[in-house]
Amino acid sequence: MAEVTLKDVRKVYPGGVEAVKGVSFDVPDGHFCVMVGPSGCGKSTLLRMIAGVETITSGEIRIGERIVNEIEPSERDIAMVFQNYALYPHMRVYDNMAYGLRNRKTPKDEIDRRVREAARILEIDALLDRKPRQLSGGQRQRVAMGRAIVRRPKVFLFDEPLSNLDAKLRITTRVEIKKLQKALGTTSVYVTHDQLEAMTLADMLVVMNAGRVEQIGAPLAVYERPATTFVATFIGAPAMNLLKMGGAEPALLLDNASVPAEGAIIGIRPEDFAIGAGDTAPAGGVALPLTVGAVEKVGPESFVYGTLDRGDNVIVRLPGQHAPAPGERAVAIAAREKLHIFSVDGQQRL
Amino acid sequence: MEKRSAFNHRFLPYALLVPQLAITVVFFYWPAIQAVWQSFLLQDAFGLSTAFIWLDNYRDLFSQPDYYQTIVTTLVFSGGVAVLSLSLALLLAVQADKQLSGAGVYRTLLIWPYAVAPAVAGVLWAFMFQPSLGVIARILRDDLGIDWNPLLNSDHAMIMVVLAAVWKQISYNFLFFLAGLQAIPKSVIEAAAIDGARPARRFWTITFPLLSPTMFFLIVVNIVYAFFDTLGLIDAMTAGGPGKATETLVYKVYADGRLGGDLGGSAAQSVILMIIVIALTAIQFRYVEKKVTY
Numbered sequence: 001m002a003e004v005t006l007k008d009v010r011k012v013y014p015g016g017v018e019a020v021k022g023v024s025f026d027v028p029d030g031h032f033c034v035m036v037g038p039s040g041c042g043k044s045t046l047l048r049m050i051a052g053v054e055t056i057t058s059g060e061i062r063i064g065e066r067i068v069n070e071i072e073p074s075e076r077d078i079a080m081v082f083q084n085y086a087l088y089p090h091m092r093v094y095d096n097m098a099y100g101l102r103n104r105k106t107p108k109d110e111i112d113r114r115v116r117e118a119a120r121i122l123e124i125d126a127l128l129d130r131k132p133r134q135l136s137g138g139q140r141q142r143v144a145m146g147r148a149i150v151r152r153p154k155v156f157l158f159d160e161p162l163s164n165l166d167a168k169l170r171i172t173t174r175v176e177i178k179k180l181q182k183a184l185g186t187t188s189v190y191v192t193h194d195q196l197e198a199m200t201l202a203d204m205l206v207v208m209n210a211g212r213v214e215q216i217g218a219p220l221a222v223y224e225r226p227a228t229t230f231v232a233t234f235i236g237a238p239a240m241n242l243l244k245m246g247g248a249e250p251a252l253l254l255d256n257a258s259v260p261a262e263g264a265i266i267g268i269r270p271e272d273f274a275i276g277a278g279d280t281a282p283a284g285g286v287a288l289p290l291t292v293g294a295v296e297k298v299g300p301e302s303f304v305y306g307t308l309d310r311g312d313n314v315i316v317r318l319p320g321q322h323a324p325a326p327g328e329r330a331v332a333i334a335a336r337e338k339l340h341i342f343s344v345d346g347q348q349r350l
Numbered sequence: 351m352e353k354r355s356a357f358n359h360r361f362l363p364y365a366l367l368v369p370q371l372a373i374t375v376v377f378f379y380w381p382a383i384q385a386v387w388q389s390f391l392l393q394d395a396f397g398l399s400t401a402f403i404w405l406d407n408y409r410d411l412f413s414q415p416d417y418y419q420t421i422v423t424t425l426v427f428s429g430g431v432a433v434l435s436l437s438l439a440l441l442l443a444v445q446a447d448k449q450l451s452g453a454g455v456y457r458t459l460l461i462w463p464y465a466v467a468p469a470v471a472g473v474l475w476a477f478m479f480q481p482s483l484g485v486i487a488r489i490l491r492d493d494l495g496i497d498w499n500p501l502l503n504s505d506h507a508m509i510m511v512v513l514a515a516v517w518k519q520i521s522y523n524f525l526f527f528l529a530g531l532q533a534i535p536k537s538v539i540e541a542a543a544i545d546g547a548r549p550a551r552r553f554w555t556i557t558f559p560l561l562s563p564t565m566f567f568l569i570v571v572n573i574v575y576a577f578f579d580t581l582g583l584i585d586a587m588t589a590g591g592p593g594k595a596t597e598t599l600v601y602k603v604y605a606d607g608r609l610g611g612d613l614g615g616s617a618a619q620s621v622i623l624m625i626i627v628i629a630l631t632a633i634q635f636r637y638v639e640k641k642v643t644y
Contacts, residue, residue: 053540073543080544086537090559099555100545147545 002064002154002187003029004050009059011045019045021211022059027189027204032181034190034219036198037208038234043191044159046208050189051080051157063155074103079148080157083164085140087132093119093143094128100151118146121180138169145177149184156181158190162197174200195235199223207231229346232267238303240267240340241314259341264350267340270303270317275324276333285335290314292328297321306330382624388617407618416594417602417619423508424598428576430512431519436568438516439523440561444553446524447531457528464521468579472586475514500588504595507588511596514587515580522575523568530564531557570634574627599623 004027011020020042027033035043048054050061052073061068068076079100088096094115101111119125122142132140141161148156161177162170178201181188192198198205199219207214207222207230215227219235226232226240233239246263268286276287290306293313302323304316316332324330341350392403411417446457463471478486481499490498500506534557542552558565581600584590590597590605597605600623607616 051540051544053543072548073540074546074548076544078544080541082537082541084535084537086535086541088538088542088556090562099542099547103546103551147541151545 003027003062004033004155004187004189005060005062006046006050007060007062009046009049009061010057011042011049011054012057019211020049023208023211023213024059025206025213025216027187029187030185031203032178032188032190032201033204033206034192034198034202035206035208036192036195036234037214039193040210041208042211043193043208047080047157047159047189047191050155051078052076076155077153078155078157079151079153080159081141081144081148081161083160085132085144085161085164087140087143087147089132091131092128093124093130093132093135093146096132096143097146097150100147104151114150114152115146118150121149122146137165138173141165141173145180149180152186154187156186156188158188160192161190162192163194170197177201195237199235205235207234209234225349226267226340227349229265229267229342232340232342236269238270238315238317240269241273241312242267242342242346243308243310243312243314244344259350260343263344265342265344265346267342268314268334268338270315272334272338273314273316273332274334275304275316275318276331285333286339288314288332290330290332292324292326292330294326295323297323304330306332308332385617385620385624388613389621390614391617392614403614407614408622411615411618411622419594420597420599420602423594423596424577426508427512427515427580427596427598428573430508431515431576431580432569432572434512435516435519435523435572436565439520439568440527442520443524443527443531444557446528460524461521463518466518468518468582469586471514471518472583475510475517476587479510500592502592504592507592507596511580511584511587514583515576518583519572519575523572526564526568527561530561534560566637567634570630574630577623577626 006026007024009020009023010018012018023042023046025033035046037043045054049056050063050068052068052071056069063076063078088099091099097115097118098111101114106114115128116125119128122145124139124142124146127135127139127143132143135143141164144161158177162173165173174197190201192201202219204216205219205222206216209230214234215222215231217225222231223235226235229242233242243266244263245266249263266286288308288310290308292304292306294305296303296305299321300319302318302321304318304323305313306316307313314332342348343350389407390402390404392401392406393399442460446453446460466474478484479498479500481487481491481501487498490496497503498506500510538560539552539556542556547555577598578600580598581604584596584598584601585604588596590601599619603616603619603623606612606619610616
């Protein structure tokens, strides 16, 4: 059990590429922290620095009370689940799981007890004598999890552990990881590019972009109050509609004097729109006339793709299967409290 | 049904096989059959009369203490060459695998010795170790106080030919080890590091076992090399001497047949060598496919 603290952590690769540009945050003991961002945003590099398989250019990483910058990965008391699982191909499942304990000179009967217990929890007891190549992808993933939990480390690190699984297995495994982490209460840092995985797993969400942290917070708090337009579009699917408005337009539209003179970006989530009949806006809200371009009905909900009269493309998400037909005119209505207002550069929430 | 490519011309497939078959027949099967036949014959010194003597050549061979001595020499030589060239090549490959700057140059330089002809390599090393002229011989004598003389001391001669043979073979082993090391996923090594294994333990419990197919293949190749391909090297360096200290089985075939004129006895020896090669190859095929996979 330990907290993980990052203080102004940077990574510059030889050749000058700056992958991580000064990241600071603090994962409290027992929390499940998910770092999410598009590929190349530095999230995996950061995780690998916490693991110790990547050097830290500057800054400080602490696990518990200890600064681990100069400490070998073997001494950090962490466990990591890799994207490709990285099982030892020449060892049986049992030995794969026992390897870390043997390295730490754990007594034999203790190793046996712990490996069997982990195997029971993960339901891989029947596979202990197999070699990794005899296992399916999902089974390998479980062995990789087992290898992490037998050690009872201070911190679990996960590097996109579900991305090699098929869609169905990904959902069930996601739920199991969450349950397991809650049961064990071990501090975890998890990297993914999938915002749904991030939303469902995290106690604490760290949204990264281009080597920097864009926002840190509880998943729903981030969803409800995204700090920048990047976060607004990255979290939530389909992405938030952003309407760039210049000069006095937002003030006029919103009847709100606090919008700066150079304009603002108005964000509206597809699910916060409703399709109205008339074009009268609710008090303080917006009513945007549009022409429906396409409609997708997926069963429980429908997506309407339309073009606003002012030129922007928007997506409206409607519950159920009732939606206007392509070619029709409609009005998208959103209430005042559902609007997100950002500065023109998208870097600030107003 | 297995899918087969179809030829419209009946003889085309055979015609396509002919070049390879011709080479094999002319350079392998024909001499091999000749050797087997020759090993049953006894010729007089002038080649005027030939008698068919069944297995007498073999019987003779196994009644000579000399032959057993040669077997021991061959085992010492091959063992020395295989162990040294494999371990040094592995060490170099592990270093080359640690992406350091200048890795490309380092690799290229290590591969060069393989391109040197055996006889040239032999002369080169013989010069360096030549007791009165050689650079290394001088260091050994003047700086280390060793009474170095491979021309008279049989241990010294053996050390010298082993070193030269090792030097030639390291490149080959290095290439295979490096390829083997690069085939091991980096994340597996990282997982072992996170699992608490320090570098030395990581090497012996993860890297080394994962290299075992490469290792096994190279052991066989190196033994075959030491047994058969070192003839030119030994001839150029010591010609099997001093006495018969560096005379290996294959060199004895050459010495007895070509230099000693005992064609029948020499043929019998080469038949035995042929059996050894066949056995080694069979072992390799059997085990490479079965046991040494993980």
